[in-house]
Amino acid sequence: MDIHPFLQRFSQAFLDAIFPPKCLICGAFDGLVPDDKVSFDSPAHVTALYFCEACRKGLIPIASPFCSKCGLPFISREGEDHTCSECLVEEKYFRRARAFGVYDGSLMEAIHRFKYAKRASFSRPLSALVREAFFRFWDVNSIDLIVSVPLHMKRLRERGFNQSFLLIRRWAKQEGLLFDGLTLSRSRWTEPQTALSRKERQKNIKGAFAVKDPEKIVGQKILLVDDVYTTGSTVNECARVLMEAGAEFVDVLTLARAV
Ligand SMILES: [Zn+2]
Ligand SMILES: [Zn+2]
Numbered sequence: 001m002d003i004h005p006f007l008q009r010f011s012q013a014f015l016d017a018i019f020p021p022k023c024l025i026c027g028a029f030d031g032l033v034p035d036d037k038v039s040f041d042s043p044a045h046v047t048a049l050y051f052c053e054a055c056r057k058g059l060i061p062i063a064s065p066f067c068s069k070c071g072l073p074f075i076s077r078e079g080e081d082h083t084c085s086e087c088l089v090e091e092k093y094f095r096r097a098r099a100f101g102v103y104d105g106s107l108m109e110a111i112h113r114f115k116y117a118k119r120a121s122f123s124r125p126l127s128a129l130v131r132e133a134f135f136r137f138w139d140v141n142s143i144d145l146i147v148s149v150p151l152h153m154k155r156l157r158e159r160g161f162n163q164s165f166l167l168i169r170r171w172a173k174q175e176g177l178l179f180d181g182l183t184l185s186r187s188r189w190t191e192p193q194t195a196l197s198r199k200e201r202q203k204n205i206k207g208a209f210a211v212k213d214p215e216k217i218v219g220q221k222i223l224l225v226d227d228v229y230t231t232g233s234t235v236n237e238c239a240r241v242l243m244e245a246g247a248e249f250v251d252v253l254t255l256a257r258a259v
Contacts, residue, residue, distance in 0.1 A: 023052035024122060025106050025113070031056075046128035050121075051106065058106030059129070062099050062257055070232055071097045071257055092232070093239035094224070095249040099257035100133035103228055107256050111227055115163050123166035130225070130255050131171040138251070142221065146172050146179045149226040149238055150209070152186040163227050167255060183216045184209060184238060193234070201233040209238050211245040218246035229254040 022029050031052030033045065047056055066073040067084035069092055074084075101107050107129075114122035148164035156162060165181050172179050187210040193201050211217055224238055229252070239250040 021049075023055055024050045024119070024125070025055040025110050026052060028052040028054070047125045050125040051110070055106040055110075058109075060102040060105060060107070062101055062133075069096055071099055071229070073102070073257070073259060093236055093243050093250065094252045097229055097232065097235065097252035097254070097257075098133060098137045099229055099254045100129045101256055103230075103256035103258040111256060115159070115227065118159055118161075120161055120166065123163075124170070126255055127167045127170050130167045130253065133255075134171075134223075134253060137253070138223070140175050140177060143177060143223045143251070144220040144248075145216075146177055146223045146225060147184050147238075147242070148179075148181055149224065149234060150181070150184055150186045152189050154189060164225050167227065168225050180216060183212050184242065185212055193230070198231045198233070201231050202237075205233050205237045209241045211241055214245040217242055220247050222247045222250045224250055224252045226252070226254045228256045228258065230258045 020029050021032050023032060031054060032050070033048035044056075047059070051059075062071065062073050065076070065079050065081050067087055068081045069083050069087040072084050072086075103111070110122055110126060113119045114126060146168055148162060148168065151159070151162050162181070168179065186208060188208045190204050190208045193204060196204055222242055224235055224242070226235055229235060235252045235254070239252065242250045
């Protein structure tokens, strides 16, 4: 007789009675889907385990038309994807950048709590959204190696985890995708970018990254992952360094995209 599933359900019910599950974003006790209705393969279901219905409705997926290069969604909801005016004039070292959703509403709130309140518990629902975006725009065979945007050691100690790494760790391994969290490194400390203008960000981030073992990068189709694409200065600088090291191409996937 296999009593494991029974015991598991029993202990879950017991825990739920003492600590009723609540929405990680707003703290509401309603609108969450119970554990036994969730399958890992469905991102919608995974997020329903952690985020209430109202917060889930506040997640705005990126939809066409958007810039075919940097993924910026256009204000006009008509027409085809095309290159935005910025990508026509500014050099981008990545091939294309895509994101799960708009950096606003409950997604913005979730990312803030995840990063600044150091709530690693967000990694499961948020990585499910990154996984969904990955399969919306790529397939497993089109990428050789996943690389996350590295944190400086000082920031890593402060936060205790690299949020970009947590966004892919679980599902990348399951899908058999190779992940490298060491080859691309942060060679220089940079001030937080949030208060800086676009030009200042580019200057601030220049020369901040280095590739330790170029032989791991040569000829590789690379997917670079980060939490938020704001002006793109960080991922563009990472892509520049990776291309210089001999990557075949660098694509970018972020959880959110500032609009
Ligand atoms: Zn909520
Ligand atoms: Zn663009």
